[in-house]
Amino acid sequence: MKGFNRFFLIPVLLVLLFAGCGGRQSYKPGTYTGKAEGISGDDVVVEVTVDKSAIKEIKVVEHNESPGISDAALSQIPKAIVDGQTLNVDVVSGATYSSEAVIAAVTAALEEAGANIKKLASAEKKKTDAATSATEVINTDVVVVGAGGAGLAAALSAHENGASVLVLEKMPVVGGNTNYATGGLNAAETPYQKKKGIDDSVELFIQDTMKGGKNINNPELVKVLASNSAGSVEWLTSLGGDFTDVGRMGGASVNRCHRPTGGAAAGNHLVQVLHAAVKEKGITVKTDCRVVKIMEEGGVIKGVMATSPAGNVTVMSKAVVIATGGFGANNDMVAGFNPKLKGFGTTNHPGATGDALEFVKPLNVALVDIDKIQTHPTVVPVKNKMITEAVRGNGAILVNRNAERFISELETRDVVSAAELKQEGGTSFLFFDQGVRESLKAIEKYVKAGLLTEGATIEEVAEKMKLDPAKLKATVDKYNGYVAAKSDPDFSRANMPRALNNPPFYMVEVGPAVHHTMGGLKIDTEARVYNTSDEVIPGLFAAGEVSGGVHGGNRLGGNALSDITTFGRISGKSAAAFAAK
Numbered sequence: 001m002k003g004f005n006r007f008f009l010i011p012v013l014l015v016l017l018f019a020g021c022g023g024r025q026s027y028k029p030g031t032y033t034g035k036a037e038g039i040s041g042d043d044v045v046v047e048v049t050v051d052k053s054a055i056k057e058i059k060v061v062e063h064n065e066s067p068g069i070s071d072a073a074l075s076q077i078p079k080a081i082v083d084g085q086t087l088n089v090d091v092v093s094g095a096t097y098s099s100e101a102v103i104a105a106v107t108a109a110l111e112e113a114g115a116n117i118k119k120l121a122s123a124e125k126k127k128t129d130a131a132t133s134a135t136e137v138i139n140t141d142v143v144v145v146g147a148g149g150a151g152l153a154a155a156l157s158a159h160e161n162g163a164s165v166l167v168l169e170k171m172p173v174v175g176g177n178t179n180y181a182t183g184g185l186n187a188a189e190t191p192y193q194k195k196k197g198i199d200d201s202v203e204l205f206i207q208d209t210m211k212g213g214k215n216i217n218n219p220e221l222v223k224v225l226a227s228n229s230a231g232s233v234e235w236l237t238s239l240g241g242d243f244t245d246v247g248r249m250g251g252a253s254v255n256r257c258h259r260p261t262g263g264a265a266a267g268n269h270l271v272q273v274l275h276a277a278v279k280e281k282g283i284t285v286k287t288d289c290r291v292v293k294i295m296e297e298g299g300v301i302k303g304v305m306a307t308s309p310a311g312n313v314t315v316m317s318k319a320v321v322i323a324t325g326g327f328g329a330n331n332d333m334v335a336g337f338n339p340k341l342k343g344f345g346t347t348n349h350p351g352a353t354g355d356a357l358e359f360v361k362p363l364n365v366a367l368v369d370i371d372k373i374q375t376h377p378t379v380v381p382v383k384n385k386m387i388t389e390a391v392r393g394n395g396a397i398l399v400n401r402n403a404e405r406f407i408s409e410l411e412t413r414d415v416v417s418a419a420e421l422k423q424e425g426g427t428s429f430l431f432f433d434q435g436v437r438e439s440l441k442a443i444e445k446y447v448k449a450g451l452l453t454e455g456a457t458i459e460e461v462a463e464k465m466k467l468d469p470a471k472l473k474a475t476v477d478k479y480n481g482y483v484a485a486k487s488d489p490d491f492s493r494a495n496m497p498r499a500l501n502n503p504p505f506y507m508v509e510v511g512p513a514v515h516h517t518m519g520g521l522k523i524d525t526e527a528r529v530y531n532t533s534d535e536v537i538p539g540l541f542a543a544g545e546v547s548g549g550v551h552g553g554n555r556l557g558g559n560a561l562s563d564i565t566t567f568g569r570i571s572g573k574s575a576a577a578f579a580a581k
C-alpha cells in the first residue's frame, strides 16, 4: 500500500497542480520576443522568459499605446499570465485593444518557445481572491466621484483651496471620455488666438454657444463657461499643458479650439497633465472603485459608498463632487430618454453608463435637458471610431453615395447628423487631401488604425470607395473653385481654409453615433446641485458631462473640454469652501 501511495500520489498531485494552469507545459528555456499591433497602429513588443516548465517573466519592452489609457493593460496582463500560467486572462476594461495586443504578443513569443498555445489559451482562469466582506472607511473633506477631466480638475482645485481630497474611479484607468477627446478645447480671448490674429470675444463665444444649443442653455452657466475659458487654458498651461494650436470646430464663428502643437489630440494630453499634477500633490485616486450610493442624513451629505474588488469602501466626507460623465455608452438609458436612438453605436468609453442618474435618485435631484443627446456625424460604422470635427475644420468635405456634397460641413452636429441620415444608406464619405493631413497631427492615428482609404488621384480614391470617379472629381473641382472665390453658393460654408488639390487623397465612410449627453444634474454657477423642489442640496456639487444646462440642446465641438476644466475647478473650489464651514 505504501508503495502504491508513493507512485500514484505524486503524478496525481502534479496533475492537480497544473490543472487550470495551462496544463503541463514544456518550453525551450530562454527569453523570446513577440510582437502584435496595438491600438496605436505600432507594435507592442514583449520579452517572455521561460524555463522548462513555466513562464517566469514578461516585460513589455516597446509600445506606443496611449499613456494612461493603456497603463493598466501593459502591467496587469503580463502579471495575470505569469500568475495564472495561462493565456486565458481577462482584458482590462477600457483598454481592450491594448490588452489584446499584449496577449497576442506573448502568444507569439510562447509559440517560439515551443508552448502548446491551444492548451494555454483554453486553460482555466486563475481565480482572483474573493472580495473580502470588510469595509474600508476613509475620512476626507471632499470626495470626488469620477477621475475624468472634470473630476481631476475638481480634485486639484479642492486641494488648492485647502481641502483634503480623495478621488474614486470605477474603471482601472483614469480619464473617462476625456481620454478620447481629440479636436480641442474652446476658449476666447487667449494669447494664442491673439498671436494668430484671431479676433474673438467672450461675447461671441456666448452667442455661438447659445445658438448652437438652440437657446435652451442656462445663460448664466454659458457666461461662466465663456468668461473663464481663457483662464482655464492659462491654468492648464501653468500645469504643463500645451494648448497653443488653434483651429475651427462646427458652429464656431472664429477659430477658438485650442489643442497641442500641430493639432495633436487634446483630451489624453489634458488627462495626462491633470493626472500628473494630482499625483504630484499627493492626492489619492482609487481606481476600480465604483460609487453606488451617496450617504445623506437629515438633508446633510455624509459621503459615499463604493464597491471594489478588494471589498466595500465607505468615504465619510463633508462634501461630494459628482464628476461621473455622461451615459452615451448605456444604450438602454439613451433609448429610454430618446427612443429614436435605440441600437445606435457610440463613441464613448465603456464607463459612460450614467451611474449617477441612478445613485442620486434617493436625493430627488433635478435633471435638466436629459433627453438632449447628441450624435456625432463622422463616426466610422461598426468600428465606432470617431473622426474628429477638426478634420472638417481644417478643410475636409462630406459627400454622399452620389459623390455630391449635401450640407455645409461645419454645421452643428445635430444638423449634419440629420442631413446624413437622409442620404442613401444613412452614411456619407469624408474626403480630404494631404494638405489637410499635414495640418492636423491627430489624423496620423486614423492612418495608423487603417481607417482611411488612400488614392493617388481623386478618381482613384473614388473608385476604391465605389463612388463615381468623374462625379467626385467634378464635386471637388467645384468646391476648390468656391475656396478660391471665398464663397460657397451651394451650402454657405463659411470656413474653407484650403483647396483640396494636394495628393494623395483620403476617404472614409462615416455616419452618426451617440456622442454626448447634454442633459444631467441641475447645477448653478457655483456647481451646486439642486433638488426637484429647486433647493440647493448642501454639500453636493457636480461638474462635467454629468451635469446639464451648459450645452442646452446641442453641444458645440470643443465646448466640453472647456466645460469640464472650468466647472471642474469651480466645483472643487465650492466643495472645499463648503467643507471648511
Ligand SMILES: Cc1cc2nc3c(=O)[nH]c(=O)nc-3n(C[C@H](O)[C@H](O)[C@H](O)COP(=O)(O)OP(=O)(O)OC[C@H]3O[C@@H](n4cnc5c(N)ncnc54)[C@H](O)[C@@H]3O)c2cc1C
Binding pocket: 145, 146, 147, 148, 149, 150, 151, 168, 169, 170, 171, 173, 174, 175, 176, 177, 178, 179, 180, 181, 182, 183, 184, 185, 186, 266, 267, 289, 290, 291, 292, 323, 324, 325, 326, 347, 348, 349, 351, 352, 353, 355, 356, 386, 388, 515, 516, 543, 544, 545, 546, 557, 558, 559, 560, 561, 562, 564
Ligand atoms: C470620442 C470623443 C471625442 C471627443 N472630442 C471632444 C473634443 O475634441 N472637444 C471637446 O470639448 N469634447 C470632446 N468630447 C467630449 C468630452 O470628451 C467629454 O464630454 C468630457 O471629456 C467629459 O468629461 P467628464 O470628466 O465629465 O467625464 P469623463 O471624462 O467621462 O469622466 C468620468 C469618469 O467617471 C467615472 N465614473 C463613472 N461612474 C462612476 C462611478 N459610479 N464611480 C466612480 N467613477 C465613475 C468614469 O469611469 C470616468 O472615468 C469627445 C468625446 C468623445 C467620446
